[in-house]
C-alpha cells in the first residue's frame with residue numbers, strides 16, 4: 001500500500017501518527033504536494049486532496065477519517081473508534097476536532113490568498129474565532145486527561161502543532177492553558193516526533 005501525504009498536512013499527520021504508533025507495516029509513505037495536481041493523486045482521488053491511501057487491490061481510500069477507520073479495523077483492533085454507539089460524545093469530540101482542522105486549514109488558505117490580494121478579513125476572523133471557541137470548549141472536555149491513548153488526543157495534538165506551525169500568532173494557549181501543558185508532553189511521544197513537519 002502507499003499513503004500519499006505531505007509533511008505539512010495535519011490530516012495526513014493523524015494517519016501517519018497511527019501508522020507509527022501501531023507499528024503498521026506495508027505502507028510506503030509517498031510525499032506529494034496536492035496543489036501541484038500530481039497524476040497519481042488525481043487518478044486516485046478526484047478531489048486532489050491528501051491523505052489518500054492506495055490499496056493493494058488498486059483501489060483508493062480517502063478522506064482521513066475513512067483511512068483511520070480502515071486502519072483501526074484492520075490493524076488496531078477497533079481501539080480508536082470503538083464499537084458503533086459506544087460513545088456518541090466521543091464521536092462528537094472527534095467531529096469538533098475535525099471541524100477545527102478544517103478551520104485551521106481554511107485560515108491557511110486565507111493566508112495564501114494574500115499573495116493574490118484577496119484575503120478576506122471577515123473569513124479570517126471567522127476561522128480564528130471558531131478555533132478559539134472550539135479550543136476553549138476542548139479545554140473543558142478533558143480530552144487530554146485520558147490515560148489511554150485516544151483518537152481524539154492524536155487528532156488534537158496534530159491540530160495544535162499545525163496551529164503553531166502555520167498560525168504562530170494565534171494565541172490559543174490563552175484559552176486552553178491545561179491543553180497546552182498536556183501538549184508539551186504528548187508532543188514528545190515517538191509517533192509525534194517522527195511525523196513533525198520540518199518545512
Ligand SMILES: N[C@@H](CCC(=O)N[C@@H](CS)C(=O)NCC(=O)O)C(=O)O
Nearest residue numbers: 009010011034049050051063064065
Ligand atoms: N476532509 C479531508 C481534508 C483533506 C485536505 O483538505 N487536505 C489538504 C491538505 S491539508 C489538501 O489536500 N488540500 C488540497 C486542496 O484543497 O486542493 C480529510 O480529512 O482528509
